[in-house]
Amino acid sequence: AQSVTQLGSHVSVSEGALVLLRCNYSSSVPPYLFWYVQYPNQGLQLLLKYTSAATLVKGINGFEAEFKKSETSFHLTKPSAHMSDAAEYFCAVITMNTGFQKLVFGTGTRLLVSP
Amino acid sequence: SAVISQKPSRDICQRGTSLTIQCQVDSQVTMMFWYRQQPGQSLTLIATANQGSEATYESGFVIDKFPISRPNLTFSTLTVSNMSPEDSSIYLCSAEGQGDREAFFGQGTRLTVV
Numbered sequence: 380a381q382s383v384t385q386l387g388s389h390v391s392v393s394e395g396a397l398v399l400l401r402c403n404y405s406s407s408v409p410p411y412l413f414w415y416v417q418y419p420n421q422g423l424q425l426l427l428k429y430t431s432a433a434t435l436v437k438g439i440n441g442f443e444a445e446f447k448k449s450e451t452s453f454h455l456t457k458p459s460a461h462m463s464d465a466a467e468y469f470c471a472v473i474t475m476n477t478g479f480q481k482l483v484f485g486t487g488t489r490l491l492v493s494p
Numbered sequence: 495s496a497v498i499s500q501k502p503s504r505d506i507c508q509r510g511t512s513l514t515i516q517c518q519v520d521s522q523v524t525m526m527f528w529y530r531q532q533p534g535q536s537l538t539l540i541a542t543a544n545q546g547s548e549a550t551y552e553s554g555f556v557i558d559k560f561p562i563s564r565p566n567l568t569f570s571t572l573t574v575s576n577m578s579p580e581d582s583s584i585y586l587c588s589a590e591g592q593g594d595r596e597a598f599f600g601q602g603t604r605l606t607v608v
Contacts, residue, residue, distance in 0.1 A: 413596075413597075415599075420602075420604070421601060421602070422498075422500075422586055422599040422600050422601040422602045423537075423586070423588075423599040424599070425596060425597075425598075428596060469536060469537070480525075480590075481527065481539055481542060482527075482537075482539070482588075482597055483539075484536045484537045485536060486535075486536045487535075487536050
């Protein structure tokens with residue numbers, strides 16, 4: 380079954396600094412990968428998704444992620460952090476189970492942005 | 495895209511009681527999903543609800559504890575039965591978009607059992 384691993388439960392950056400959130404996947408087939416963001420007391424919002432088209436995927440709010448098959452990675456980056464980026468970020472992969480496709484989430488990374 | 499309305503947004507319940515959470519989608523969707531997010535944790539899939547058939551539960555979740563209804567293509571409910579403090583979590587409804595493998599989420603229901 381497909382799975383994802385997020386390295387680092389917390390990442391702290393200064394405003395204006397590069398944001399790098401790590402995600403590695405495990406999949407025996409070409410994966411469908413996603414990054415979601417969860418702001419406090421909110422549901423999940425899709426940032427971007429990889430569905431086997433371009434390896435560099437651009438998302439909302441200036442985020443992007445690059446699919447690297449050789450490294451089995453799908454790290455999320457943003458060139459310059461903003462205070463409003465402080466949130467919980469989840470990497471996810473689609474897996475098949477009992478005939479249904481379902482999302483499997485990583486453990487999440489909390490991004491802290493300091494002034 | 496799909497807009498999902500979930501209610502209640504939060505509730506505080508007495509142990510031993512049940513709470514039903516409603517999820518309304520603004521368009522017809524085939525698959526709907528219910529997740530649990532325990533404090534400080536990631537999301538765990540409870541069950542997949544397909545219209546016209548019984549929900550498919552993940553390991554560790556049973557129908558008696560989490561009965562689900564899916565009466566049509568835009569609506570689903572999750573009931574948390576005979577609640578205990580361990581059921582205190584955020585419960586999220588999700589729906590799969592048409593043909594794009596993208597999942598949309600409701601705002602979640604923050605449940606506290608006392």
